[in-house]
Amino acid sequence: MPSFEDKICPRDQLRARVAALPKPVVVTNGVFDILHRGHVTYLAQARALGASLVVAANTDASVKRLGKGDDRPLNTLDDRMAVLAALEAVDLVVPFDEDTALEVVLEARPEIYAKGGDYDMAAIPEGQAVLAYGGKAVAIDFEHDRSTTKLLAKVREFTARSAES
Ligand SMILES: Nc1ncnc2c1ncn2[C@@H]1O[C@H](COP(=O)(O)OP(=O)(O)OP(=O)(O)O)[C@@H](O)[C@H]1O
Numbered sequence: 001m002p003s004f005e006d007k008i009c010p011r012d013q014l015r016a017r018v019a020a021l022p023k024p025v026v027v028t029n030g031v032f033d034i035l036h037r038g039h040v041t042y043l044a045q046a047r048a049l050g051a052s053l054v055v056a057a058n059t060d061a062s063v064k065r066l067g068k069g070d071d072r073p074l075n076t077l078d079d080r081m082a083v084l085a086a087l088e089a090v091d092l093v094v095p096f097d098e099d100t101a102l103e104v105v106l107e108a109r110p111e112i113y114a115k116g117g118d119y120d121m122a123a124i125p126e127g128q129a130v131l132a133y134g135g136k137a138v139a140i141d142f143e144h145d146r147s148t149t150k151l152l153a154k155v156r157e158f159t160a161r162s163a164e165s
């Protein structure tokens with residue numbers, strides 16, 4: 001197993017593994033289905049807010065409940081976590097099966113919670129929780145107009161055109 005996979009943390013070890021990370025710790029979460037430039041830029045910016053970055057990845061069942069599409073996620077949790085763990089910006093990857101990453105945030109108690117600029121920090125449970133204990137909640141502006149959904153639409157358009165010709 002490549003050494004970067006050591007960054008994948010079983011949920012029951014989260015508290016202990018976070019305690020061993022350099023502070024301040026930043027936590028973020030998401031699906032990260034087909035990794036793209038928007039994701040990696042955002043993760044590098046999140047890491048730069050502190051000294052360590054923990055990424056909580058939605059389990060496959062929790063992605064299904066988000067309603068992104070019947071075929072989502074395209075990449076399984078294990079694959080998505082391995083790709084995230086291979087990134088230099090990422091120190092720890094943990095799965096979560098709840099509808100939000102609130103419990104992860106409460107267990108990890110990071111100094112900083114970060115999320116893409118498509119979210120209002122004061123309106124999401126993770127942001128509210130961090131602000132309530134005196135931490136920081138940071139929305140990172142989108143720098144690149146990319147998304148897994150847009151990439152998939154391109155592939156589908158190409159496949160449909162190829163089938164017609
Ligand atoms: N282009 C982008 N620039 C900056 N941050 C992004 C970008 N796309 C996604 N993010 C952030 O990355 C995290 C994971 O995003 P997500 O997996 O929803 O990406 P996505 O590609 O937009 O997915 P989908 O199209 O499936 O909704 C979220 O915090 C989101 O705000």
Ligand SMILES: O=P(O)(O)O[C@@H]1O[C@H]([C@H](O)CO)[C@@H](O)[C@H](O)[C@@H]1O
Nearest residue numbers: 029030031032058099100101124125
């Ligand atoms: O990748 P996404 O769709 O941006 O990730 C979601 O973020 C939600 C957000 O943290 C508001 O609570 C979260 O609830 C959801 O489970 C996904 O992680």
